[in-house]
Amino acid sequence: MSTLHEAFAAARADGRALLIGYLPAGFPSRGDDVAVIEAMVENGVDAIEVGLPYSDPLMDGPTIQDAVQRALDAGTHTDDVLRTVEAVARTGAPTLVMSYWNPIERYGVDRFATDLSAAGGIGVITPDLTPEEAGPWTVATDAAGIDRVFLVAPSSTDARIATVAAASSGFVYAASTMGVTGARTSVGDAARSLVERTKARTVLPVAVGVGVSTGAQAAEVALYADGVIVGSAFVRAVLDAATPTDAMTAVGVLAAELARGVRGG
């Protein structure tokens, strides 16, 4: 299995952006999450973010809230998330976890980093953890050899971007717009300037997330970013499908469209 560093380098050598797909663990059900993610990988998604379902997802819009609530109602816990990571990592796609902070703290900061690494996970995106609060997390992720990904936003000052990038490893997550996750008709101009400002301050790859849902948007973002992150659009495709089989088909079609997008088509 490749590291994030290798995955971004390979995409760059191909002259394209890396495509990263998100799905919450335990969604659409505790049995079917891995199969849906496999359909993403088989159709061109390069790396996977497994969402850790949390009761108070502050940064998420209605689509992901809905999916996460279903996963929680089905009894998805942190240990299920780690099992999902283990299964997804077996596909060979670099696998990260996206988690709000409290479940990690409750599980045990060191224990989470160690267990994730043992499951084959290579990094964690923490949308509500700022570098200032990340002291123990930095030690734990370094010790376990996994990447920690922090976010920058259009409102971040240049100095702030430098701080966040310096605290990050693997890549820097650029949130495209001011707002919560969810499909949007266009990816704002703010994303481009945010990526430019970030790339001026770090050698890490910069991936854009929040709001990307179509191949055309992926192509647009791929012109200036190293990676394109798609979450709500995959979740929407699953929510709209009548059966798990339909969900896999729909997710596969979307993945293929996005994969063409990050290749400029």
Next chain:
Amino acid sequence: MTTTESGSYDAALHGPDSTGHFGQFGGRFVPEALTAALDELDAAFRAAIVDPAFITELDRLQRTYVGRPSPLTDATRFSAYCGGARVLLKREDLNHTGSHKINNVLGQALLTVRMGKTRMLAETGAGQHGVATATVAALFGLECTVYMGEEDTVRQSLNVARMKLLGAEVVPVTAGSRTLKDAINEAMRDWVTNVEHTHYLLGTVTGPAPFPEMVRTFHHVIGAEAREQVQELTGVLPTAIAACVGGGSNAMGIFGAFLDDREVSLHGYEAGGDGVETGRHAARFSGGAPGVLHGARTYVLQDEWGQTRPSHSISAGLDYPGVGPEHAWLHETGRATYEPVNDDAAMEAFGLLCRTEGIIPAIESAHALAGAMRLGRELGPDAVILVNLSGRGDKDVETASRWFGLLDGERMPEGRL
């Protein structure tokens, strides 16, 4: 600050540190998109509280609009149910809009204008903070949106109507447990999306820095006034102070002026709901554990996986799974003690105050009154207990009528006292 009587408030003595931490608690756990807005707010707050123009304007509004100083009432008949201890009520219920909440709203609304923002957002549980925000939005000509859990819109329907009359948009929140916690999630999401022209007027001493310190500062006037009033009336400092603790703003407001008076014991009363042992409660200190919720590290009701557990209380304003980080710190350092008061004890105190003093308290405040009954029986007749009567009970008349079975023409159960 506005605390002309004490005038000597020194934030440095009382935390937080320069990074917004109260010991291990507090801090900022937020999406990066909010960092700039929190920095802007922090700068505006620190500039304002040393600006004589701001202090003068806030003080003027407190006197001429809110009706400060709020009186101190000697509750001589209620005292009989408190082991004979002398019970003094700090009458925040008499403020315009009916609770302490307006102290903080005025301060933050003035900051909103100073920051050049035109819209205010609020979450509300009991509706008192929403009403106060809607009121001041009308006064200042600002737009106002209030998020309220759907369950709370039902049990506090009077306040929903008040907010609408005042011109605010009230958004019922149907996500999650449909109470205050979910209203805060929605308000945060709105804020992150519209932060350029919108201020999130958080209604209690929770959330990311600088909210806990800022909201406590705007409520400091409660304790500063009370400290003078108690001494004037009795010649001594109170033996003990009792306040209810939802997020903890009225409690921090009254505790704040007494933190250095080590001989004064500080008591916070959380909602015990059906009883801590039933799991249906909002007792964060006896039934929760340290964790992170809504931007700060504090005590949180949570399960073994760190998922927030739903709280429960007859009182919408105390029905919240987190608590202000400064309370977590006062708990850890032992400077204040926190105990649950169950629904039935709170309602007994509610009924007693109605009939002994002619004051209908908010059900939130009734938890502090029940605490005073407990304290008085422990401390005896020589004690002076200062109770923060944080709000009035107009909004709770329907809930209380149902509790006491008055809806079909019954009298109060115990008749004359």
